Amino acid sequence: MLKGVNRKLGLVIFLLSAGYLTLSYNLPTYPYIPVDADVIPKTLGWILLVLSIALFFAKDQDSEEQKARRHIPREDVKALLGVFVFVFIYITLFETIGFIIMTAAFVFFCSWFLGYKQHVVNALVSILFPVFLYSVFVFLLSINLPQGILPF
Amino acid sequence: MGAVEGILTGFEVALSLEGIMFVLLGVFVGTFIGMLPGLGPISAIAIMIPITYGMNPTLALVMMAGVYYGAVFGGSTSSILLNAPGISGTVATSFDGYPLAQKGQAGKALAIAAISSFVGGTISVVLLMIFAPVLASVAVSFGPPAYFALMLLGLTAIASLSEGSTIKALIAAIVGFMIATIGIDPQTGTGRFTFGSANLLDGIDFLVIALGLFAIAEVCFLVMNRRKKSVTNGKDIGSLKLSKQDAKEISGPAGRQSFLGFILGILPGAGATIASFISYITEKRIAKKPEEFGKGALKGIAAPEASNNAATSGSFVPLLSLGIPGSGTTAVMLGAFLVLGVQPGPMLMGDQPEIFWGIIASMYIGNIFLLILNLPLIPYISRILTVPRPLLISLVIMFSLIGVYAISFSTFDLYLLLAFGVLGFIMRIFAFPAPPFILAFILGGMMEQSFRQAMTSSGGNISVFFTNNISLVLIILSVISFAFPIIRNLRKKKAH
Numbered sequence: 001m002l003k004g005v006n007r008k009l010g011l012v013i014f015l016l017s018a019g020y021l022t023l024s025y026n027l028p029t030y031p032y033i034p035v036d037a038d039v040i041p042k043t044l045g046w047i048l049l050v051l052s053i054a055l056f057f058a059k060d061q062d063s064e065e066q067k068a069r070r071h072i073p074r075e076d077v078k079a080l081l082g083v084f085v086f087v088f089i090y091i092t093l094f095e096t097i098g099f100i101i102m103t104a105a106f107v108f109f110c111s112w113f114l115g116y117k118q119h120v121v122n123a124l125v126s127i128l129f130p131v132f133l134y135s136v137f138v139f140l141l142s143i144n145l146p147q148g149i150l151p152f
Numbered sequence: 153m154g155a156v157e158g159i160l161t162g163f164e165v166a167l168s169l170e171g172i173m174f175v176l177l178g179v180f181v182g183t184f185i186g187m188l189p190g191l192g193p194i195s196a197i198a199i200m201i202p203i204t205y206g207m208n209p210t211l212a213l214v215m216m217a218g219v220y221y222g223a224v225f226g227g228s229t230s231s232i233l234l235n236a237p238g239i240s241g242t243v244a245t246s247f248d249g250y251p252l253a254q255k256g257q258a259g260k261a262l263a264i265a266a267i268s269s270f271v272g273g274t275i276s277v278v279l280l281m282i283f284a285p286v287l288a289s290v291a292v293s294f295g296p297p298a299y300f301a302l303m304l305l306g307l308t309a310i311a312s313l314s315e316g317s318t319i320k321a322l323i324a325a326i327v328g329f330m331i332a333t334i335g336i337d338p339q340t341g342t343g344r345f346t347f348g349s350a351n352l353l354d355g356i357d358f359l360v361i362a363l364g365l366f367a368i369a370e371v372c373f374l375v376m377n378r379r380k381k382s383v384t385n386g387k388d389i390g391s392l393k394l395s396k397q398d399a400k401e402i403s404g405p406a407g408r409q410s411f412l413g414f415i416l417g418i419l420p421g422a423g424a425t426i427a428s429f430i431s432y433i434t435e436k437r438i439a440k441k442p443e444e445f446g447k448g449a450l451k452g453i454a455a456p457e458a459s460n461n462a463a464t465s466g467s468f469v470p471l472l473s474l475g476i477p478g479s480g481t482t483a484v485m486l487g488a489f490l491v492l493g494v495q496p497g498p499m500l501m502g503d504q505p506e507i508f509w510g511i512i513a514s515m516y517i518g519n520i521f522l523l524i525l526n527l528p529l530i531p532y533i534s535r536i537l538t539v540p541r542p543l544l545i546s547l548v549i550m551f552s553l554i555g556v557y558a559i560s561f562s563t564f565d566l567y568l569l570l571a572f573g574v575l576g577f578i579m580r581i582f583a584f585p586a587p588p589f590i591l592a593f594i595l596g597g598m599m600e601q602s603f604r605q606a607m608t609s610s611g612g613n614i615s616v617f618f619t620n621n622i623s624l625v626l627i628i629l630s631v632i633s634f635a636f637p638i639i640r641n642l643r644k645k646k647a648h
Contacts, residue, residue: 034612114542
């Protein structure tokens with residue numbers, strides 16, 4: 001039954017639309033309002049539901065390039081996960097540690113992790129770029145970025 | 153004061169030494185701020201307001217106008233080079249600008265953007281000068297039914313933006329529209345799909361979606377191709393050279409779309425975003441080789457760029473003639489007028505002609521400065537693409553994160569950015585096009601509001617959309633615009 005990409009995708013989108021519709025039907029409604037807050041969401045939910053069914057029964061028409069794109073080598077999956085972990089750590093500690101330190105660390109280690117071997121250039125870019133951006137945003141444009149543990 | 157006399161007075165202001173200096177300063181600052189992550193024309197104007205305290209109002213406003221269109225132009229740079237549109241008006245530019253840059257012709261892409269912006273800016277200023285007083289009344293006659301129909305016409309672009317499967321394009325658009333429904337409903341105050349989170353009450357910011365779906369998703373593919381060279385042909389990356397054929401190719405779209413952009417720019421609420429999308433699809437539809445669009449077509453850069461710049465000038469029509477801001481940016485601009493003690497509106501042209509005409513005249517000069525300032529910088533800016541991939545990946549991620557943080561100051565939005573990046577990556581893997589998603593997200597909220605306003609004013613009678621002449625014409629156009637590409641696709645399939 002679930003042979004073919006469109007069938008799997010159709011099923012996932014069907015479940016998503018069903019979830020969205022449930023939430024839409026739980027939205028409160030008020031009297032004397034011609035079009036309440038729930039009308040558009042309900043309409044969208046039903047349209048998506050119909051489209052998911054249409055996709056389920058649609059023939060797979062993927063090009064070879066598209067098929068190749070879906071195949072991600074294990075090494076690349078690891079690299080992608082690694083980058084996401086870096087970004088996650090960056091976001092989590094960004095406000096506590098501060099913009100300059102976290103950005104410098106992120107740019108340096110992420111580039112290194114992805115295979116950039118010129119460590120001196122990497123270190124210089126990692127330090128100068130955040131310092132420049134921080135100065136422009138904070139001192140020139142008065143848009144505060146987190147200073148964190150640094151005194152400025 | 154007649155128009156000719158008025159524009160001469162305007163040029164007296166704009167061509168004075170101080171006038172030239174402030175236009176130049178405005179254009180430079182605007183372009184610089186526009187290029188920075190997360191900062192578009194709204195932030196650029198807001199940042200500049202305190203600087204204008206105590207200044208001569210005419211010169212201050214001439215400078216602010218320069219900041220405005222400079223920032224719109226600056227935003228297209230990150231769209232073309234990094235696939236990271238900083239403002240909604242430059243999303244359509246990235247569809248062809250980024251692929252062309254990836255082919256090693258970033259200089260050419262930026263040069264076309266600069267020249268088309270110049271054409272759009274210049275043609276629209278001429279139109280602004282001639283039609284400003286007349287067109288303002290047309291803009292006011294657009295009620296909610298006509299706005300709804302206009303947004304609907306904008307949404308029909310989905311049919312043209314689908315590369316392969318129309319069903320997938322429609323699904324992407326519906327999901328984009330669904331995301332636009334998140335947050336407090338402005339009419340009833342109901343929180344929709346917020347799951348009790350205060351962070352979602354204001355909805356999701358455009359930048360989170362645009363940078364997630366385009367920049368972060370692109371980063372994922374860069375990570376997978378991290379060992380490849382940054383661009384396929386880096387030799388001519390900064391070259392601005394346009395052949396006669398290129399110039400001929402972009403002259404038509406740039407000219408045509410300047411008119412369209414200006415007209416759409418006049419309508420409050422429509423602005424540069426709708427203008428750029430409609431211009432893009434119009435060119436794609438009338439092109440002899442529509443299949444080249446999305447792969448680095450020169451017309452695909454020229455059309456939205458001419459259009460969004462023309463729309464910027466167009467948005468000055470209701471602002472100057474009626475004192476009505478048609479967009480967030482012109483609302484901040486109105487603030488700048490009021491801070492300087494100038495009340496824009498019907499009396500402005502008669503009471504302070506030097507301001508009214510000074511701003512218009514300064515736009516001619518500003519557009520020339522924009523071109524002179526930017527063309528020599530393009531070879532240097534383009535070199536960003538020769539940065540080794542691992543370093544470029546880290547910098548693009550950082551650029552996107554700061555962009556989002558600078559507008560919301562919330563780490564929650566950064567997590568959302570990451571989530572939309574993953575969604576954008578999955579969408580591309582399974583061939584769901586991102587442009588319909590972002591288009592529906594941008595237009596969806598406005599469309600829902602216009603629809604509900606129209607229905608409220610008519611007491612729930614849906615015929616309001618068909619009894620209003622403007623909306624009826626736009627709805628008919630929407631149906632044709634939606635059905636035409638689908639029928640064409642079906643015929644092609646049958647023929648095969």
